[in-house]
């Protein structure tokens with residue numbers, strides 16, 4: 444399951460960061476998840492709860508913000524939200540589009556005790 448390995452990666456970052464700050468408990472985790480990662484927030488939250496059991500992040504509240512998929516046209520510089528994975532510029536119809544955001548998978552913020 445895709446979400447389980449992502450949850451493990453997030454847990455690793457959370458525990459490493461918390462340890463660096465001499466935290467004894469992690470109470471809140473804010474995650475930024477790009478739309479393009481196709482992560483199911485419920486599955487990710489569940490996976491994290493399973494994996495974090497017995498660690499200092501056990502029981503932490505998880506807040507997930509989905510970052511929309513935004514593309515930028517290399518031909519006319521137009522920036523736009525990508526709908527239904529259609530990577531065509533709505534302005535000049537060029538297919539020369541790069542992804543600006545929507546691929547991220549990051550721990551944005553942590554609250555610890």
Ligand SMILES: [Zn+2]
Pocket residue numbers: 516517518519520521532533534535536537
């Ligand atoms: Zn364009």
